[in-house]
Amino acid sequence: MTYIEKKSYYKRVFAIGVLLLLIVIIVATNFGVANISLKQTTLIIMSKIPIVNNFFSLGGIKYTSVIILLNLRLPRILLACLVGSALSVVGASYQGIFKNPMADPFILGVSSGAALGATITMVFLKEVQFFGISMVACGAFIGAIITTFIVYNIARVGTKVPVVTLLLAGVASNYLLSSIISLMMTFNRDNIEEIVMWTMGSFSTAGWSDVILLSIITVPSILFISTFSRDLNIMLLGEESARSLGIDVNGLKKYIFVISTLMVAAVVSVSGIIGFVGLIVPHAIRMIFGSDNRVVIPLSALGGAIFLIICDTLSRVILPPSEIPVGIITSIFGVPFFIYLLYKTKKKAI
Amino acid sequence: MIEINNVCFSYDQEVLKDININIERGKFYTILGPNGSGKTTLLRILSKSLNINNGEIFIDEKDLSQIKSKVLAKEMSVVLQSTEIEFDFSVQDIVLMGRTPHIPRFSSESEKDMEIAKNAMKMTNTWELRNKSINTLSGGERQRAVVARAIAQETGIILLDEPISHLDIHQQIKIMNQLKQLNKSKNITIIAVLHDLNIAAAYGDHMILMHDCGVYKDGIPEEVLTEDIIRAVYGLEVYITKNPKTGKTFVMPF
Numbered sequence: 205m206t207y208i209e210k211k212s213y214y215k216r217v218f219a220i221g222v223l224l225l226l227i228v229i230i231v232a233t234n235f236g237v238a239n240i241s242l243k244q245t246t247l248i249i250m251s252k253i254p255i256v257n258n259f260f261s262l263g264g265i266k267y268t269s270v271i272i273l274l275n276l277r278l279p280r281i282l283l284a285c286l287v288g289s290a291l292s293v294v295g296a297s298y299q300g301i302f303k304n305p306m307a308d309p310f311i312l313g314v315s316s317g318a319a320l321g322a323t324i325t326m327v328f329l330k331e332v333q334f335f336g337i338s339m340v341a342c343g344a345f346i347g348a349i350i351t352t353f354i355v356y357n358i359a360r361v362g363t364k365v366p367v368v369t370l371l372l373a374g375v376a377s378n379y380l381l382s383s384i385i386s387l388m389m390t391f392n393r394d395n396i397e398e399i400v401m402w403t404m405g406s407f408s409t410a411g412w413s414d415v416i417l418l419s420i421i422t423v424p425s426i427l428f429i430s431t432f433s434r435d436l437n438i439m440l441l442g443e444e445s446a447r448s449l450g451i452d453v454n455g456l457k458k459y460i461f462v463i464s465t466l467m468v469a470a471v472v473s474v475s476g477i478i479g480f481v482g483l484i485v486p487h488a489i490r491m492i493f494g495s496d497n498r499v500v501i502p503l504s505a506l507g508g509a510i511f512l513i514i515c516d517t518l519s520r521v522i523l524p525p526s527e528i529p530v531g532i533i534t535s536i537f538g539v540p541f542f543i544y545l546l547y548k549t550k551k552k553a554i
Numbered sequence: 555m556i557e558i559n560n561v562c563f564s565y566d567q568e569v570l571k572d573i574n575i576n577i578e579r580g581k582f583y584t585i586l587g588p589n590g591s592g593k594t595t596l597l598r599i600l601s602k603s604l605n606i607n608n609g610e611i612f613i614d615e616k617d618l619s620q621i622k623s624k625v626l627a628k629e630m631s632v633v634l635q636s637t638e639i640e641f642d643f644s645v646q647d648i649v650l651m652g653r654t655p656h657i658p659r660f661s662s663e664s665e666k667d668m669e670i671a672k673n674a675m676k677m678t679n680t681w682e683l684r685n686k687s688i689n690t691l692s693g694g695e696r697q698r699a700v701v702a703r704a705i706a707q708e709t710g711i712i713l714l715d716e717p718i719s720h721l722d723i724h725q726q727i728k729i730m731n732q733l734k735q736l737n738k739s740k741n742i743t744i745i746a747v748l749h750d751l752n753i754a755a756a757y758g759d760h761m762i763l764m765h766d767c768g769v770y771k772d773g774i775p776e777e778v779l780t781e782d783i784i785r786a787v788y789g790l791e792v793y794i795t796k797n798p799k800t801g802k803t804f805v806m807p808f
Binding site: 206208441451490 | 625630631668
């Protein structure tokens, strides 16, 4: 069976995914220290959706509940949703471009590069305001794009990017970048808490402005990348074959790199480094639905959102009232998965 | 139809120098020569994977360097030595990828594309394998799937880089027969890099023998495969005879 023969099936799966995401959002909003019932949660969310809100009234719900829900929990969950989608789609498209199943923005060091860029701007350009937080986002973008470029060129052998060199280049630059970040922390004790946030990943400071900034960048980027998903399939045949099938290989690589890096930078500037999402989600989708990127990319966007909302909710509820950084949760899931993939690749090589 | 005029190419050292070849539509060409003589480079220059340093190539009087890759992909398909793919795709998916240059960006494969891919798979006996993962196939099956992809691309020219070099003799003959059939029934120009002189003589209309970065001899098999030429190019003593069953030139080293 091929993509177009199963198109209606994939559409159904996508619709079910959207429904699942909505349910996860509502259920996750319900978790937290303040006790707000599921019914109240649903009512408050529904009352804010245009048209639908005519059918719901907020009678009998405490004002503080509404505030906690709308200004604390909901932006945080939506941010986790966007970050999860963006990281998964970036992971899937890196895996296509590098023809390498282990590629992930965290493993390649791109996230660390973005974090370093963000740290530098925070420390040195703290006074410079350019549309509020976007200066940090610019720093993150520059850091991310330089890292992508360096890692790609270290790992590259001709036009191929072998698994081993890619992982080594990623690990090496991850170490270097994290030590520079640690060094900056020791010299700038005033900013230490902010910097720690970048390195562990957290949504605890999420606000509506982050949600808006991130959705402006990620939503069009994800749509853009998904229009290239057929080309990404063909890239897997190898660059020469792809070119002979009429794909503008260099152009495609450039677009995908720039857009992906932009997304990683935006994500890191609002949530810090959250690892392994881009690895786990696209792989899980491939295991269930096959490797066609026309399926993998949209479903990764949904799956990544669901996965990260669940991880973030866990990070909030495991040890109340304190929080575990969400990056730690994704790593606990991610590392065993990563080892499993490495093991599988190893077996194939023998 | 394809004109190659004074073409030179070098990486760090010279790989091709002063190549002049004229390729006519509907013929079966074989490119032969010792390892390192520039056969594959010549093919990669024709497919525009490499850009030439000097000279000109024209396809139907259009300058190759000016043809957009999407347009070229409708005229010429390329079968490379097959490599593993890291992700699982079915044979049918792989063959359908041959339709890429004919499908606009925002649409997916149509019924017609499916039909064309199906015919290509039937022609190469890969239809039964359509739902198998490309990575589980044997070398011969995978090569046939890749040839099917090239057929589905519906081009007038098919370039092949050593399409049979890792296959057993049965698979070799099967693939060569399919290529010959394509060449005869659809008037498709075939240009194949081969190692086996006798297979090249049995299937090709025209031979291009490469030696030391240049074309040593270019002509029908009887003209190219002579004792003197093979001694000069391969440094080998051979006896030339005719295959008693087919009457084609046959080279026997001794």
